[in-house]
Amino acid sequence: MAFAFPYWDLVSELVHRELRVRYRRSLIGFAWTMLQPMLMMGVLHIAFSTVFRFNVENYPVYVLAGLLFWNFFSQSIVTSMNSLRANGGLIQKLPVPKSVFPLAVVISGVINLLLALLPLLVLLVATGHPLRPAMLFLPVSILIAAVFTLGAGLLLAPLAVIFHDIVELVGVVLQILLFLTPIMYPMAILPERWLWIVRFNPVRSILEVFRDPIFYGKVPPASHLTVAALLAIALFALGAFSFSRTSRRITLYL
Amino acid sequence: MPPLVSSPEAAQPLLELDRISLCYRLAKQRLPSFKDYAIHWVKGTLVYEKFWALSEVSFKVARGEVVGIVGRNGAGKSSLLKVVSRVLEPTTGTMRFDGRTAPILELGTGFDHELTGRENIFLNGMLLGRSRREIRERLDAIVEYSELGDFIESPIRAYSSGMLGRLGFAIASAWTPDLLILDEVFAAGDASFTRKCEKTLQNFRDAGVTILLVSHSAQLVLDTCTRALWLDHGHLIADGAPSEVVTAYDQSTYATAG
Numbered sequence: 001m002a003f004a005f006p007y008w009d010l011v012s013e014l015v016h017r018e019l020r021v022r023y024r025r026s027l028i029g030f031a032w033t034m035l036q037p038m039l040m041m042g043v044l045h046i047a048f049s050t051v052f053r054f055n056v057e058n059y060p061v062y063v064l065a066g067l068l069f070w071n072f073f074s075q076s077i078v079t080s081m082n083s084l085r086a087n088g089g090l091i092q093k094l095p096v097p098k099s100v101f102p103l104a105v106v107i108s109g110v111i112n113l114l115l116a117l118l119p120l121l122v123l124l125v126a127t128g129h130p131l132r133p134a135m136l137f138l139p140v141s142i143l144i145a146a147v148f149t150l151g152a153g154l155l156l157a158p159l160a161v162i163f164h165d166i167v168e169l170v171g172v173v174l175q176i177l178l179f180l181t182p183i184m185y186p187m188a189i190l191p192e193r194w195l196w197i198v199r200f201n202p203v204r205s206i207l208e209v210f211r212d213p214i215f216y217g218k219v220p221p222a223s224h225l226t227v228a229a230l231l232a233i234a235l236f237a238l239g240a241f242s243f244s245r246t247s248r249r250i251t252l253y254l
Numbered sequence: 255m256p257p258l259v260s261s262p263e264a265a266q267p268l269l270e271l272d273r274i275s276l277c278y279r280l281a282k283q284r285l286p287s288f289k290d291y292a293i294h295w296v297k298g299t300l301v302y303e304k305f306w307a308l309s310e311v312s313f314k315v316a317r318g319e320v321v322g323i324v325g326r327n328g329a330g331k332s333s334l335l336k337v338v339s340r341v342l343e344p345t346t347g348t349m350r351f352d353g354r355t356a357p358i359l360e361l362g363t364g365f366d367h368e369l370t371g372r373e374n375i376f377l378n379g380m381l382l383g384r385s386r387r388e389i390r391e392r393l394d395a396i397v398e399y400s401e402l403g404d405f406i407e408s409p410i411r412a413y414s415s416g417m418l419g420r421l422g423f424a425i426a427s428a429w430t431p432d433l434l435i436l437d438e439v440f441a442a443g444d445a446s447f448t449r450k451c452e453k454t455l456q457n458f459r460d461a462g463v464t465i466l467l468v469s470h471s472a473q474l475v476l477d478t479c480t481r482a483l484w485l486d487h488g489h490l491i492a493d494g495a496p497s498e499v500v501t502a503y504d505q506s507t508y509a510t511a512g
Contacts, residue, residue, distance in 0.1 A: 017366070017377075093363040094381055095340040097357070171406035216456035248343040252278055 014104035019111060024122055033112065034119050037067040044184055056186050058215075060130050061120075065214045066183035068116050069207050073149050074174045076109035080153030081160040081167055084247075088161075088254035098247045099240075101154040110146050120214070132217030141210040141220075148206050148232035150151050154239030158246040181207055202231045256466070267314035267350075268464050269338065269433060274347035276308040276333050276488075307333040309488045310347070315433075320465040322475035322496060324503050325485035331468045332487065333436050335359060338466060353432030356382070361422030361439050371406040371413070371421055372397075378425045392428045400424040416444055423447075427454050434458055436467040472500050 013016045023029035042063045048059060056062050080102035084091065085100055117138070124131060160166045181203050182190075190198060198204060209228040220228070278304050307329045336342040337349065339357035342420050364381045365374050368382055375396055379389040397406050400421045402413075410418065423439065439451070455478060459465060469475055475482055475496050482499035484492035492499045 006383050006385065009386045013377055013380050013386075090364045090381065092336075092341060093357075093359045095357060096383075098383055148258070148298075159288075163291060165287040168289065242444060251342055 010096070010193055011100050011107065014100065015108045015111070018084050018104060018108040020128070022108075022112070030115065034116060037071060037116070038119070039063060040067055048184070058127055058129055061123060061127060062186070062211075062215050063184060064120055064123060065211045066181075066207060068113060068120060069145065069210045070178060070181070071116075072109050072113040073203065073206075074147065074178070076106050076149045076150050077156065077170065077174065078167065079109075080105040080150075081170060083157045084157050084161050084250065085254065091251055092254055098250075099154065099243060102150065102157050102243075106146055106150045106153060109149070110142060113142060115200055124214070130217055132213075134213040134217050134219045137213045137219045141213065144228050144232045145206050145210055146200075147236045148228075150233065151235030151237070151239035154243040155235070158243060158250045161250045177201070177203060183207065202235075205231055266476045269315040269352040269354065269466075270316075271338075272348045272350075273308055273310045273312050274308055274334075274337060274349060275306060276330075276337060276342060277345040278305045278307055279303075281315065283469055285452075288403055291429055306488050308344070310424055311488070311490045312347075313483065313490065313493055315461070315464060315466065317464055318462045319481055320459050320479045322409045322482045323466070323468045323477035324470075324472070324475060324482060324484060324500060326507070329465040330488040331485055332359070332437055333488075334465065335435050335468060338433075339435050351433070354383075354429075354437055355430045355433045356426055356429065356431035357435040358423070358439050359425045359435070360418045361426070363422075365409070365410060365418065365422070367411040368409055370402070371402055371410055374421070375406075375425055378422070379428070382426065384429065389461070394420075396424045396428050399428075416447060420447060420450075423451055423454070423492055427458070430461060430463060432464065434465045434467075436465065436469075438470065472504065475500055 022033065035135070037150060041060055043229065044063050045060050069167075081099035083105050084098060091098060156166065156170060160170075178184075180198055180201050182198060188196070205224065205228040209220045209225060212218055212224075311334065313331075323334065325331050333342065336355070336359065337344050338351070339355055339359065341359070342358070362378075364378055366377060369377065372393075375393060376386065376389050379392075380386070400406070400417075400423075402417060402421060405417065407414065410421070413421070419439075427434075434455075436455070452474070455465065455467075459478065465476075465478075467479070479496045482492075482494065482496040483490060484499050484503050492502055
């Protein structure tokens, strides 16, 4: 069974290592990871308020919340896809359960996301955005996002071992998905005929469960929550099942 | 106490392999890309070449046996150890084994060269499935065995290959497993390291640990093992007393060498 473990200490060690590399020079490392979404937020803010001329109330908060989610989601997927190949030498010599690698990637992603909430909080205060108790709901949102992302990572990681170009393909798909997810724009600006694509995009459900408490200060409605949770569980089940089937064979491809 | 005499029919074998086969499916064309694969799949031109690294290998190992595996390069020895270690899943056949293995297929697998020796003990121990607490308990013994002294606090990129080998072996042999799986690992070190490894091996054997080892050294197999297996082209062609199997193997090597 892929998740029966005497290996929890190993997972925590791998997470430690991942974070240590990232935050090697503590503050500078952290500033560096925050710089990208901050810059992106600045650029988008200028672009959308001057060029496209539509107004979302407190757009910087809207877009930063979305980008933090997106960075967690896309980086975790790409890194978990590469994690098996990166640890190929090890997997060929030791009977380590292979699921520890994607799992450690997603857990470090969650920790990064939690840390990134601090600058977001600063932005909320600085822009006078109301802080509502609904934000206490975020741990549940993040859990849903993490389960969803781990599912995707488990599904894709073995494929990336067999077909090296899947990683690039997924990169392109993620790029398209970014534009099909209401991160940089509000749903309201979409023309009627495109609306359905975005509406049926599962990533949107997961995103909104994360962003609603921050931006609208409300706990997501039960219907949204149910859909998001079911999507996450379904993708996780699919990922875990296919991982346990394929991961036995992939050692030969490493 | 004399070590157990080879007795495959002993009551409850520790390890039992039943017609284990392992097939590497090699695509005739190298197809590491999804695009190529899809094209060939659509055209129906996917051709595979099958390579059987192991064919129908069956044997039982009783508790306390020390089994040496001999055979030429590419005979399937390492593949067999990987199947027993559960690194590779056999293509067909079943394996029965309950207990903990200590697979030492290569010394220092998973070492992180930026970390210190001490940090690597933890990382490596965890890769072997040990908890932080278990490692802390054995830490002093590992450091002592590795003879690294103060170097244990330096990043291991500064270590010589001998030091790395000693540290790797110290970690892997720190716990008494039910089954020790060794693949030619002490070929790397100097004479004193090799002697030390052999001593450890003998201690394990005397403590009743079951051992499965691959070695090119006929002497080691003769001295240490209670039983020998001879693999050739993935087939198990001899299974018996080390002296007989090693003699037969040696004769065949000379015969083909001309």
